[in-house]
Amino acid sequence: MRKTGAVKRRSVLKGMAAAAATAPMPLGAAFAAPRTLKIGLVAPQTGPISLFSEHIPFVLEQVKRATGGNLDIGGTKRPFEIVVKDSQSNPNRAAEVASELILRDKIDIMCAFATPETVNPVSDQCELNGVPCVSNDAPLEPWFFGRHGDPKKGFEWTYNYFFSADAVIRAMLALWNKVPTNKKLGVLWPNDDDGNAFSKVMPPPIKEAGFSIIDPGRFDLPANNFDAQIAAFKAAGAEGVFTVTPAAEFTVFWNACAQQGYKPKIVTPGKVGEFPPGVYPYGDRGINISIEVWWSRHHPFSSGMTGQSSAELADEYEKASGRQASMGLGFRHALFETAFDTLRRAKDLDKRESIRDALRDMDYKSIVGPVNFKKGPFPNTSLTPVVGGQWRKSAKWPLELVIVDNTLAPMVPLGGQPEAMS
């Protein structure tokens, strides 16, 4: 109590000082308006992974409508502002805009999402400058170990919830095992954060499940020629293919596969198959593309911000945008849910340490599932549920994601059974 009083007095003093400096300003205003809270958001709005930012305008609009620009904190209304900066899908740029948000905009909490390429540099900047940062949509291992995290110590300021590479591979193995193949898996893992992390984490569990891996090696992005990889997969008779490349690379690869008569029975294109616009261009060649599913309209969770169920959120998005709702929508929505939950529970909003403590102690039921950073496989992380899905023809959309395996998260209902690609 005393603490709060002290801060109030200080901000009042500050307000008076400001009022004195700008002489004509009426003194009353300084008393009436509490400081506007600032939430920083780094998003890849342009560039190769701009698909991740598709839902941002809709979710920002939703936030505005649900809150009216004010957060209800302990009975008082606190105005807040969300400052969005474009990472241009570039890690260096992401770090640059993050430090701008911290130093120039003086944000109270940072939000970031969309692959380790965005989230890691932003998290690093926050750790360095002592600003609380909540992020999602970056797999836990590349986020934690890619930043040289020590499982004994963890991080002080940065927290991330999403699936782990380990959970994804177990979800996908459960799905792949249900499709009859020769269990030979060709992989395309590029020379980037995700590719390098996957190449370290994935092989043991894949081999344990009885699959053999045909790995033609790391390749630099952007890549334009997959002839050698296709030749290697064909020579080894790989009936499954697992890639983690941007959409543009997968298109080059998948077109060349067709040209060169290579037809695998399972195809799992990470970073592409998650998005409807990622698979639409392939038409019938996109049917039964399989992918891990971290959120869908079928997930049995609801939002703490709007009270919507997953299906209701998806419907609202589809109605507003005319586009199919996809996994990212849930996580964009959840990102703000968790940021607001943190601010609501912070004891002293003028102390970054206090906001960080609230973030650290989070135990929240979001639209993507429960988030609790004390339970994650590593410190500072929380694992959200993952299931397996395949793209099928549907009446409403060219292709629609159907949940075909829920081994890892039985609470998510099945919509069909796994099938081989034709």
Added chain:
Amino acid sequence: MVGTYLNLIVQGALLGGLYAIFALGLSLSVGVMRFVNIAHGDFIVLMSFLLLVLSSVLKLNVLLVLPLVIPLAFAAGYVLQRLLLQRVIGDNALLPLLVTFGLSIIVQNGLLQGVGADTRTLSAGALDVASVQIGGLSIGVLPLLTFAVAVALAFGLDWLLYRSRLGAHIRAVTLDVAAADLIGLSSVRVYAIAMGIVGITVAIAACFMGLRMNFDPTSGPSRLLIAFEVVVLGGLGSLRGSLLGGIILGIAQTIGGQIDGAWQTLAGHIVFLTIFLLRPQGLLPRY
């Protein structure tokens, strides 16, 4: 095993066709007009974006838009040479280098501003994935078409330069500008026409690059590097040499990729350096 490598060599050679198309325009400007166009790759990328925009606006297949763009590209090359490059070519080899370097920066940033940083590809509809069986190998129709265009362009330009009247004019101006002007050739006009022809090759390169590879506003320099290696491999000013150089580079990259994914680009550079050390004048030198 033999089948795998035969397949790799064929696929690599087809990729080389595309590399040769990149290089033909540069070969003309380096070997014939004697200046290095640093913005060559950026011009290709610029044209790819133009094709992308036109094909989505006109709702036409890219391959049908290309014939519309070719006259435009010729005009652009002509005007560029006449109004800008003509002022800087001459005894000082550094000037055109600096000017085209500046153009490269302008094109890249202009594209970033205009179309954003997104990576794009062009699509030719069903042709993207069409394939034919030849002797047990599956070969894409599009790479095959690219290769055929590369061969036709290399031999066509070679004929134009060394067998036609226009080619004689261009070579005369290359050899001695003053003497050519003296016998009544307008060197300014001849240079502009030559650059117009370069523009045509750039448009064709842009079309086939966009169909096979992805591109973004900053992918120009990597295309220039490929084109430059191919030109040097083949021999300055030799168009048929460029075709050969492209094929060698394509095969080297594909076989390198077979050894390890990381070796793809590196193998191309190593083969380039090796051949350059052994035969600095290029494989089929003209001069």
